[in-house]
Each structure stands twice: as structure tokens, then as C-alpha cells.
Amino acid sequence: MQNKPFIPRKLVSYLSFIFVLFVIALLPMKEVSACYYYYCYPKHSCYTKYKYTDPCATATIYVVHQTPDGILLKPQEVYTVSPGYYGPYLPQSFPDYGPGYLAPNSAPASGTIKGGQAICITYYYKKNQYGTIIVSHIDAATYAFLKQETFKVPVGRYGPYYPESFPGYGPGTLLPGSDLPSGTIYSDGLKTIYFMYSPEYR
Numbered sequence: 001m002q003n004k005p006f007i008p009r010k011l012v013s014y015l016s017f018i019f020v021l022f023v024i025a026l027l028p029m030k031e032v033s034a035c036y037y038y039y040c041y042p043k044h045s046c047y048t049k050y051k052y053t054d055p056c057a058t059a060t061i062y063v064v065h066q067t068p069d070g071i072l073l074k075p076q077e078v079y080t081v082s083p084g085y086y087g088p089y090l091p092q093s094f095p096d097y098g099p100g101y102l103a104p105n106s107a108p109a110s111g112t113i114k115g116g117q118a119i120c121i122t123y124y125y126k127k128n129q130y131g132t133i134i135v136s137h138i139d140a141a142t143y144a145f146l147k148q149e150t151f152k153v154p155v156g157r158y159g160p161y162y163p164e165s166f167p168g169y170g171p172g173t174l175l176p177g178s179d180l181p182s183g184t185i186y187s188d189g190l191k192t193i194y195f196m197y198s199p200e201y202r
Contacts, residue, residue: 058082060118063089065100068124073097083115097125129155131185133193137164137172140198158185161193169197 063077073094087110091100100123102109107119130152137146146166159182163172174181175194185191 057115059086059113059115061086061089061113062118062120064120064122065092065094065125066122067097068103068126073125081113083113083117086110086113087121089121091123091125094125096128098128100125129187131155131158131187131189131191133158133161133185133191135161135193135195137166137195137197138175139169140196146197153185155185155187155189158183158191163195163197166197168200170200172197 058080059082061079061081063079065073067073074092087108089109093099103122103124106122109121113119131154133151133153134148135151136148138144139146146169147164159180161181163174165171172195175196178194179191181193183191
């Protein structure tokens with residue numbers, strides 16, 4: 001009687017494991033795509049991070065309006081959009097603030113976005129700074145005020161301011177020692193401009 005060959009049980013388990021791996025390798029693999037993300041973090045500065053995920057059908061756009069030191073001028077806006085071209089998302093107007101401009105780390109205001117991508121569009125706004133200009137029109141004989149006006153003006157160039165016409169008075173001239181009717185004013189600065197008018201006696 002012929003004896004059957006003896007195959008160790010451990011060898012059988014090993015060969016079975018190899019066969020299973022071979023079958024799995026022949027199965028179609030699910031495609032995984034890389035989505036590129038922007039995230040908004042405290043003070044709304046944006047940084048980038050890679051994340052692997054399934055292909056995405058939509059994208060997200062965050063729009064932030066703030067001061068350079070992180071003060072929000074309105075709540076953050078969130079838009080869910082389809083992949084492709086987006087924007088433009090434009091700056092807005094806020095009382096006592098200058099025109100908005102894109103932050104250095106902001107995403108572009110318009111462009112192309114991919115599925116699964118999230119971008120942050122950040123606009124900076126600087127608070128307007130003002131100076132004060134007082135324009136006075138004075139009677140040369142009595143030094144009484146014929147008229148006086150106060151103007152709150154943005155810093156930088158101001159004027160020119162001109163003399164006016166008043167019945168019974170000659171043309172106005174700039175009083176010596178007065179500030180110039182045009183020039184430069186700085187934050188919280190004060191300019192006092194005096195025009196003097198001589199009465200016309202008949």
C-alpha cells in the first residue's frame with residue numbers, strides 16, 4: 001500500500017494566505033484623489049493642508065472682512081459652490097474704514113476651484129484717520145467772526161480753502177501766522193486758517 005505524501009498544516013495555511021492575497025490583487029482598486037484645502041483659523045489667516053478623500057462634488061468658499069489685526073467687520077460668509085470658475089467676490093464698504101484690499105495670504109477673489117477644495121478670501125480694511133481744520137473769516141476792524149467752519153478730513157493732503165465774499169467787506173486775505181489754506185495734515189492734527197476782511201467805508 002502506497003503512503004500519501006505528508007503536507008504540514010502550517011504550509012497549507014501559508015499557501016492559502018498567499019492565494020487570498022493574489023485574488024485581492026486582481027480586484028479593481030477604488031480610486032482615491034487628493035483634494036487641496038485652505039482653512040480659516042483664529043484671526044482668519046489662511047494656511048494650507050493636504051487631505052486625501054474621495055472625489056468631491058462641491059467646494060466651499062469663505063469670505064472674511066476684517067482689520068489687519070483680526071477684528072471682524074461682519075460675520076464670516078460661507079458659500080457652497082460647484083467646481084469650476086468662481087467669483088469675483090469683491091470688498092465691501094464699512095463706515096470709518098478705507099477701501100478693502102486682499103490680505104497677503106488670501107485666496108484670489110476669482111479663479112478656478114476643484115471639487116472638495118475650500119478656500120478663504122480675506123479682505124483687510126484700515127480704519128480711517130482724521131484731522132481737524134477750522135476755517136475762520138474775521139472782521140479786520142473788530143476781529144469779530146463773520147463765519148467759522150470746522151471740517152473733519154482724512155489724513156494726507158487737504159484744501160485748498162479760499163476766502164469768501166461778504167457784503168460790505170473787501171476781498172479776504174490770509175492772516176499772518178495762519179496755517180496754510182492747503183497742505184498736509186496728520187492723524188488728530190489741527191489746522192486753523194484765518195481770512196481777514198476789511199470793511200468798505202463809503
